[in-house]
Amino acid sequence: MTNKPNNKQVFTTGEAAKICSVSQQTIIRCFDSGRLQGFKVPGSRFRRIPRAELVRFMQQNNMDLAELGPSMLQVLVIGLSAAETDSIIQTHASGHNVKIHHANDAWEAGFKAKEYSPELILLSTAVQGVQKSSIRSTLVTQSGIEPMVVIVEKSNTNIHAPAQNIGQQEIIKQAVLELLSA
DSSP: OOOOTOSEEEEEEEHHHHHHHHHHHHHHHHHHTTTOOEEOOOSSOOOEEEEEHHHHHHHHTOOOOGOOOEEEEEEEEEESHHHHHHHHHHTTTTTEEEEEEEEESSHHHEEEEHHOSEEEEETTTTTTTHHHHHHHHHHHHHHHHOOEEEEEOOOOOOTOHHHHHHHHHHHHHHHHHHHHHO
């Protein structure tokens, strides 16, 4: 069973060439010249290209992204529980392939942001040491992707505060809808 392009996160130069409708040698030249970023497999000469970089390269060169299939929307939720966010995100992103990652602190958020290059980051005001501008600039520098970073007021676990929870749900809903309409 082979992976379809819409499930893959890392591509060989041959796979990238097929998706871009160019020769493998063209992809290798773009890789070696720095126009296409990726990494070499340790101990070999084989090159690998992350999905986000291939998408960036294709967009920059006005190539058709249809060959990649539907992409997976990456969402990073920092400082909010899955119970508070996941059902809202899934409901409002229905029909889209969504992967939700959670982090509880700035350290974990940094690693997950680097690994997954999320398009949407939901950040709780309760998390210390995470700055919206720092997240955005780091991801743009590292991956070329500018994420939408949305500050979400941490809901009170008090049962008598449903209005605050409704506000949080609305913020998450609006962020998902805005991202999908972009």
